[in-house]
Amino acid sequence: MTDHTPPANALPINFIRARIDEDCAHQTYGDRVATRFPPEPNGFLHFGHAKSIFLNYGIAADYRAECPGSYCNLRLDDTNPTKENTEFVDSIREDVAWLGFDSSGREFYASDYFERLYHCAERLIEAGLAYVDSQDAESMRLNRGTLTEPGIDSPFRNRSIDENLDLFRRMRAGEFPDGTHILRAKIDMASGNINLRDPAIYRIRHAHHHRTGDGWCIYPMYDYAHCVSDAIEGITHSLCTLEFADHRPLYDWFLDRLAELGEFTRPLPQQIEFSRLNLTYVVLSKRKLIQLVTGGHVDGWDDPRLPTLKGARRRGYTPEGFKLFTDRIGISKSDSLIDFTVLEDCMREVLNESAERRVAILDPIKLVLTNFPADHRERCLAPNHPHHPELGTREIFLTRELWIERDDFMAEPVKGFFRLSPGKEVRLRYGFIIQCTGFTADEQGRVLEVQATFDPDTKSGTPGSESRKVKGNIHWLSTADAIPADIRLYDRLFTHPAPGARREGDAPDLERDFLEDINPDSRQTLRGMVEPALATCPPERRYQFERQGYFVADRVDHQPGQRPVFNRTVTLRDTWQKS
Structure with a gap:
């Protein structure tokens, strides 16, 4: 053959x-x-x-x-x-x-x-x-x-x-x-x-x-x-x-x-x-891009939501991701519309392979381990990249008081929720199994603090870690070590795949303004907590924030001696398929 x-x-x-x-x-x-x-x-x-x-x-x-x-x-x-x-x-x-x-x-x-x-x-x-x-x-x-x-x-x-x-x-x-x-x-x-x-x-x-x-x-x-x-x-x-x-x-x-x-x-x-490049959820017309900038709908030509290469670089997109994207869509003689997901998937593939891992808490609430010694710091080892052991490990320290994600706790858990709730057990990633014993909330019911106990015989990497299995696994940071950071969550600039296009049922003579399709939630800024080493990382350094997505230190606002600023490049998986 x-x-x-x-x-x-x-x-x-x-x-x-x-x-x-x-x-x-x-x-x-x-x-x-x-x-x-x-x-x-x-x-x-x-x-x-x-x-x-x-x-x-x-x-x-x-x-x-x-x-x-x-x-x-x-x-x-x-x-x-x-x-x-x-x-x-x-x-x-x-x-x-x-x-x-x-x-x-x-x-x-x-x-x-x-x-x-x-x-x-x-x-x-x-x-x-x-x-x-x-x-x-x-x-x-x-x-x-x-x-x-x-x-x-x-x-x-x-x-x-x-x-x-x-x-x-x-x-x-x-x-x-x-x-x-x-x-x-x-x-x-x-x-x-x-x-x-x-x-x-x-x-x-x-x-x-x-x-x-x-x-x-x-x-x-x-x-x-x-x-x-x-x-x-x-x-x-x-x-x-x-x-x-x-x-x-x-x-x-x-x-x-x-x-x-x-x-x-x-x-x-x-x-x-x-054929030229045509992408969903994007406008590449110079006239429309100028409208977006001069009209104040974005913050300049390097806004991470814009499809400019300046914006892409600031968002954390990589040259390797663009190369993979151009190879994947190929060259043809006929125009076609490429789904924006293809570009995002290419960026994910490249970043999954190249970006070191770090822990960041985007919406923190306090977790107190009531049986953990108040003056003790437990050394835990976390791999810098799970697929590249040659990149080594880093130390993170577990203490009595921790930050965890607000979404990782529910006072009244829904079916299928395997993270922390009263009486439930989860594993602290790289640490111990803990059991929730209670929580404190304000008058409006907003959770302020969660209490739990830890099992000292279940630390990750020790023989005791296999003694008990739990379904939930949450990330954390010590309140003593974590530093505050501005976390910018960027999403697609438009809510419609063809901004400004006529919709079914529109009058034949209706001309839609593409600005009407701007996504009001295309950028959110959170005050999060990050590992202390991230305060001194250089601008444009890219990471996977575990369980969160891929982020980059902003090339303009992330400066030594100031509050760290990170931009979300892309989520861990596509969140638009069902929208």
């Missing part, structure tokens, strides 16, 4: 890699596979960008053994000076590095190529393939046509080459105000693809650029700058999301014409589209 099991080191199979494999087999681009991650520095990266980063950088890295000239460029598409700034540039660079990729030495900007882009535009004019249009924006929009009607030629479409060159050079010189002229490609105003109806190449914009200052007052349009930048950088496979599929003929047109004019040599870069 033939074994069809792929080797352990086999690369993931998808249509993009199949195309690249074919190009490598035919040596289409020699010894290189060159990709790029080209964000515009006009905002903060989000979960969808993580997918693109792992795809582009991952492909270049995976093919480097076979094609040693392979690389991935970080290219900042900074062609719109009114919306871009160095804060976004720095943030993008930091996020790429956080995900594990080194962009140093391969960081480029579209603005690096402004002179070359301008030169290529002049070549198109000289070849009769571009012209300066002086229509106003409204006339241009009306003359463009519709999906069912062809466009109408601009009255300036047949300007002479000399007049077009003169106007274009004067545009660059700053002689005209914004909106007076634009440079357009001369393709086909009757094309069924609207993107080919004489698209704009350059527009006038008197604005200060974060890198070139006031050196330019005309800026290239994305469709033009993107493909030419790919060619300048020697990109082989330009990976884009599906909304750019209709732009591919224009991508090819620009490069084919410039190759014919001798500006570039073949083979040229090829654009390949893949």
